[in-house]
Amino acid sequence: MKILDYVIVGSGCSGSMVAQTLTDAGVDVTMLDSGTTGAAPNNPPVGRSFFDLRKNDPDQYKYFIGDRGQGINWGEVSKGAQVTPPRLYMTNHVNKYLPLSSKTFSPLESLGYGGLGIGWGLQCWEYSDADLHKVGLNPADIRVAYDVVANRIGVSATRDEAANYTIGSLKHFQPSARADRNHKLLQKIYSRRKKSLQRKGFYVGRTPLALITKKVGDRKAYRYLDTDYYSDADKSAWRPWITVDALKRKRNFHYVGNLLVTSFEEKKDIVTVHALDVISGEKKEFLCHHLILASGAFGSARIVMRSQGKIGSKVPVLSNPHSYIPCIQIRMLGRGYERKKLGFGQLSYFIDPNGDDSEISVASSYSYQSLMLFRIIAQMPFNLADGRTLARFLTPGLIVMIAQHPDKASPHKYLKLVSDKDSPTGDRIDAHYELSQKDEDEWNRRERMYVSLMRKLHVFAIKRVKTEHGSGIHYAGTLPFSDTAAALHLDPSGRLHKTKHVYVADSSGFKFLPAKGLTFTLMANAHVVAKNILKETVDDKK
């Protein structure tokens, strides 16, 4: 059997970045991936705006609610609330191949081509140095990597009042997309009151996004079609599959799909990788010199625990607690439909009374339009017939804020791999996640502060919607970084302790999870891990 040089597991945000760094270095790279993809009939036609589709397309139900109504969710706001039918494929096969049982934790996992990056909100916030230290990452390395990643994926941002919190020292970015009228008004009010608000440690700025506003190669500049939750047709929003598709055209990159990597074993500098064909159920094996796991904090932990016979052992888990805060901007009520607008997050809000950008909370805001009324109508205190009339009046002024909080490891937040004879892999994860009362109180206090400060911007909260733990789709910390060689831990370079050539390039190593979404940092970390692997390979040869 041929021995492969570098095998990467997973095609998500980390996998695609580590793959590009290695491929660009000229080494031979193979990506093993489950890689389920979407069914074409559920995708909206290319180049048409949300308004045009709503008014004219007889097939719109297929992508707004799904051809069998599978996109209609009833009940509490839960995981993947913003995932629309064209993106539902990201969860195909998950219940079968990634079984997870929990009464307290409800994470979303993906076996899709591009992983959880398929539904990423595109926010590219930089972590502060203080937070990077707590995460276990080297700020100097990560700052350089932020620019490398920004260059690859295309980031649009503004160096404004909150730039220290949003883009830090980032050098390579395009101008932000035009804010919609709701957020323009909000910015105007903030700029009038910013001195007094900043004295309280409240900063508001444009959210940096992995969205291009100027054409790059075959990726078009953003066209304000407001179909961002349904289609990536223009490729203006970066998704991992864009990078993997481009890599597939290179001679030193090979993609093998339909594979779920289950475990590995390392003997005499050779790693044997065991996988399961997700279509046929057939078992497969690959040999390699270097194995790089990038299948997410849950996926990588599963593979490592299984490979090291750690059935019954617990590993920690981190996930950002978050709440939805629907708000009303009174002056925008009844303003009708905005035909050309940005659908992604527009403004970021930071409360930092100490001024040190450490362990702060963050909120981002969206105008509510293209996700349709049915996703919010059940949260309103009206019968649905009258609710429709009132919602049409309210939606032009409706701003949804998502407040996120940092997370630390605790004995009450863990994953445990247990035997399960009904699972194709012979096991499942039992998860438990419980916040301390002190943390709950602190997050509630901070959310009340957001509500109070937003009132000063003439934006009024309707309610706070607590979500299930894990539904924020930010996960980390399952194989934490450690300087001492302990099992189920990573060394600071990303190598799995007790192995010589197995690395983890996703967020599994993060010892702390700042409130700012982790995706940009996990991509930067993937680049750093790839660089470390290349360096160690050169050192080994010497």
Added chain:
Amino acid sequence: MKRPNSKVQADILASYLLGRPIKDPYIYDIYEELLKEARGDEERLVDFAFSHPVALPYLDAGLVFLRPESELRRRIYVMFSVLESSREYADLFLPQRITPVRLIGIFLVGIRAVFRAIIGIVLIKTGGL
């Protein structure tokens, strides 16, 4: 009380929500498909609602406060979602530019919603629904 079939149920719900008949046949299909997930509880309430469609606005409004995740509200919600995703009714769901006259209308709808909720709560509690 004999519950009407899914097609008649769909017509009743569309009439309640929009005051208009169903034009797209797929709406019936999706409603029927999603009825497969119906819970078996609240039979009496659901039967009562479909045999007395005039009570639907009150029951819906009352359930918001008494049992927001009830089976009857789930059915109304499903129909709301399906109707919203139809081209035929798009104009009835898209944000509306408000004139002073319309603003008075909105205000009256708000008052009606409160009135319906009060009647609905009394109806559900006294009727044992």
